[in-house]
Amino acid sequence: MTSDHDSLRTHFLAAVRAADLRAEEARSGVELAADERAHAILAAVEALPRGEGRPRVAEWLGRNVLQVDVALRRARQGSPARTLPVGAMDRILDDLRASLPPLPATHWQAVAHVVRGTVIDSTWLHDPAGLLADDIAEAGDDLGGIDTTALAKAVRGWSAGQTLAVIDACQQGSLAELPTQG
Known part of the structure; x- marks a missing residue:
């Protein structure tokens, strides 16, 4: 069943x-x-x-x-023109990623697995950490034995900017840019 x-x-x-x-x-x-x-x-x-x-x-x-x-x-x-210097957004995302608490590599892989299976649209801008944490909690056993409750709790502690920086890294296949334990 x-x-x-x-x-x-x-x-x-x-x-x-x-x-x-x-x-x-x-x-x-x-x-x-x-x-x-x-x-x-x-x-x-x-x-x-x-x-x-x-x-x-x-x-x-x-x-x-x-x-x-x-x-x-x-x-x-109209839409306001972007006036940030070239490369500024990459530096902002890098700073946001660097401010994250480190997680084991297997946890980042689990987050990436969830992100790749999720349609992330503008509705995510309101509460990206909460939505990602909910998706992780719902994934349960699909994440290879990872404690999804603990991982979801960690994700809920991220700011909106940190969460979007993680989502960007996952979508770009750049998990090495995320702070890893050990």
Whole structure:
């Protein structure tokens, strides 16, 4: 019966993760479409004579001028450009990894195993340590006899930045960058 439950759990989790990934892709698509719409509105407003653009575009859209103004603000503000120096993000991640308490290599391998089997999307930004710890605890015997309760407790003690740095190392196959005991 356990193997039936394990199989059901595996298929269930895969289906949920696939749905989560599609939802994240849909949200990204909606954001992209809103940006494109805002830029089209901006282009039309700027192409018309000064003072005529906003009301004329609002009329064409069957909207009010305030809604056009929201789109214009979105188009003009856009996404802020990154201004960090080249390599700064790598240094930040390295510093976050260095600040982690050391774990046995087998524990890092177990964390990497869980990370590779998990769809990590923007919802993880709110509580990455808690979500990763939950996934580790749920993995149970799948992690080769590691005390998943203790490992999950250790992960819960990490900051969001430390957790994301660990996830990055696992996804990059760079476990050697993580502090290892002995």
